[in-house]
Amino acid sequence: MTTGTPRFRLGFLTHVQGRDDDPARTYHNAQELFVAADELGFDIGWVAQHHVPLGGGGLSSPWTFLAHAAARTTRIRLGTAVTVLPLEDPVRLAEDVATVDTLSGGRVEIGVGSGSSELEYAAFGLDATRRRELTSAHLDVLREALAGEEVRTPGFRIQPATGDFTGRIWQGAFSGRGAAYAAGGGSNLLLNRAAYGFDAPTDEVQRPWADAYLAAWEQPRRPRIGLSRFVFPAKDRRTALRQIGGDVHRAALRMAQSGAFPEGVDADEALRRFHSFYGSPEEIVEALRQEKVLPVATDLITQFNPAIPDHDAAIRALELIATEVAPALGWKPTLKPGSAFVPESDSAGV
Secondary structure (H helix, E strand, O other), rough: OOOOOOOOOOEEEEEEOOOOOOOOOHHHHHHHHHHHHHOOOEEEEEEEOOOOOOOOOOOOHHHHHHHHHHHHHOOOOEEEEEHHHHHHHHHHHHHHHHHHHHHHHOOOEEHHHHHHHHHHHHHHHOOHHHHHHHHHHHHHHHHHHOOOOOOOOOOOOOOOOOOOOOEEEEEEEEOHHHHHHHHOOOOOEOOOOOOOOOOOOHHHHHHHHHHHHHHOOOOHHHHHHHEEEEEEEEOOHHHHHHHHHHHHHHHHHHHHHOOOOOOOHHHHHHHHHHOOEEEHHHHHHHHHHOOOOOOOOOOEEEOOOOOOHHHHHHHHHHHHHHHHHHHHHOOOOOOOOOOOOOHHHHHHHO
């Protein structure tokens, strides 16, 4: 294992999915991933919010879920990637975030995005064509509330009061312009596991977005880039494919219906378009060393979605990520609860 300052923080992301109609088991298994990751030394665990599954995930209430995870863990940080911000009242959301942050001892980070499901917007009585406008407006209010400022009316501040959230707000972006906009607002940047609608490899598409973010950054603190990637290590490539191949292919065929992927995409092309890293730990390490965005990332966020591996296989994959894959790339676990992360200058590209 390496010594000195880690090159990046290590995270994992769950969309809280299961194969059966037993949500209690699905949610329980997702909680167990947080417990396992906490024990393995992962720096942060993320959840994705989905009001309508649509093949993506099943967690509509992420802050309730994270409150439970906070009670079952001791040191791992807790975040959303993302909370669908236009569908939330930002003051009410800030109260939930502040409550979980207080209960967890200041371990919360929040990632926000605009979402993409027109069905979800319709269910909340909102116009999906206004999602970017609503995201910006709600984010302004959320920042003010979490900063302890008066919001919406004189004399009102949220409770409980929070610690400094200046460096704990993340924003998803899907273009260079969006990344630069996030930088202009002082948000950390979240990059998705795959760039949809492009034929080029995801890292080739996203690296200019990361560069645009860094070029637009003007805050006194260091910029942070969270890089989400599909990473599934197993004993060997065949074992990994047995766990993930069918799910990834089916997800690609679903996405082809919306035009995100070509029609009739085969299994190998599906894995490529999801920018998948799978196989033995050694194979994954070698592939990640060629990843074009990772050198400027401050956070590597591993996930298995759209695959739904067996729970035991998922736990084993987390173990291999924490003990073999990430250490070979320069990461080491944080051993002290609440330890701060300070990226090296070259890890943030500045």
